[in-house]
């Protein structure tokens with residue numbers, strides 16, 4: 073089998089972890105209306121149920137960095153597959169709310185752990201020239217998972233049967249088992265094996281993934297490891313000089329990935345389209361299926377371009393596009409009264425454009441960059457901090473969205489129907505546009521061009537005190 077085909081198979085199998093990430097974050101929205109009636113739970117209990125998943129993800133990212141360093145990437149991904157299978161079964165069979173919450177917490181642990189260990193594994197098995205595309209498969213699978221969860225929720229939804237939320241969770245077992253079986257046949261990351269002194273095993277794998285350049289890669293990794301010998305990796309090292317820049321980049325990029333507000337659209341698009349004046353059925357279909365599909369297709373574009381145009385170009389293109397589309401979205405909400413029907417369509421177009429610009433840039437780039445920037449001995453721990461930041465920023469954005477709509481509502485733009493005041497969300501979208509604009513400035517200084525650069529050269533660049541924007545592929 074050709075080296076590139078072999079690597080692509082490895083990356084696709086591991087990226088099933090991304091599909092589970094997307095599926096298990098998306099599935100809850102369609103299940104909520106039914107389980108709320110089935111268990112007779114209040115809105116605040118529903119909120120708690122959603123929070124349990126996020127808390128689990130924070131917990132998973134927090135504890136599994138060290139474990140991934142100790143037992144290896146492959147075993148961690150195998151454990152993640154077991155957690156996802158058990159979590160899906162438990163959630164689907166849960167007899168009461170307490171157990172459902174515990175199951176969602178468990179699934180959250182799977183999501184938090186998968187979200188850094190999978191990109192990390194893919195980055196470490198990939199040759200530099202197509203690492204970007206291969207790691208971006210992870211984001212592609214997240215978007216596929218979100219779409220599949222919307223569609224399967226739609227398929228199982230049955231107004232006559234309030235227990236229909238059960239199969240919605242249960243189908244999550246299928247991708248989890250695929251990951252489990254697939255990963256069983258995949259080898260360990262050669263870079264991790266070398267860091268454990270297992271040179272022969274690493275060489276065998278590298279020969280299959282990189283062919284002729286395997287020996288050169290082994291030499292370069294081994295020489296880095298020799299230099300670091302005796303320096304164990306621990307949380308304290310993350311505060312050291314060597315990790316400072318990668319850490320700033322990882323937390324920074326995840327701040328912007330979340331704080332441009334993407335999950336307000338992912339989680340609440342039916343509500344947003346509702347605010348634009350669509351009736352609920354149209355809103356729900358356009359919102360879930362439409363946003364999900366656009367997100368998936370645009371991510372495909374990014375997979376194609378990330379190793380051709382490079383990280384920085386995609387970053388600036390996407391962030392610039394988000395500033396414009398978010399500002400246009402705000403403008404369309406402000407002129408809803410005058411624009412009427414065309415205003416509504418304009419809102420949908422702006423939302424789709426916003427999702428497209430996100431999906432070609434910071435969506436995949438966030439996961440890619442955190443898997444690339446850390447030195448070998450801190451890669452697992454460091455990227456787990458990147459993943460932890462995602463969940464923390466995600467919580468902040470999703471929990472403040474409706475409060476911010478009210479707080480930033482421009483006086484005189486509220487509407488009143490049936491005695492209920494609806495606030496105009498223009499202000500909050502302008503805020504996200506401002507965050508994206510600041511992100512462009514930040515990116516100028518902090519987004520490194522890692523296209524085609526071997527992981528070992530990225531590490532050397534930091535060691536020699538190089539700036540992110542000065543990183544370049546020495547072979548070009």
Ligand code: BGC
Pocket residue numbers: 211214215329334335338367434435436438462466
């Ligand atoms: C983000 C998620 C988001 C998804 C949307 C991911 O990269 O981490 O928070 O829901 O993209 O596609």
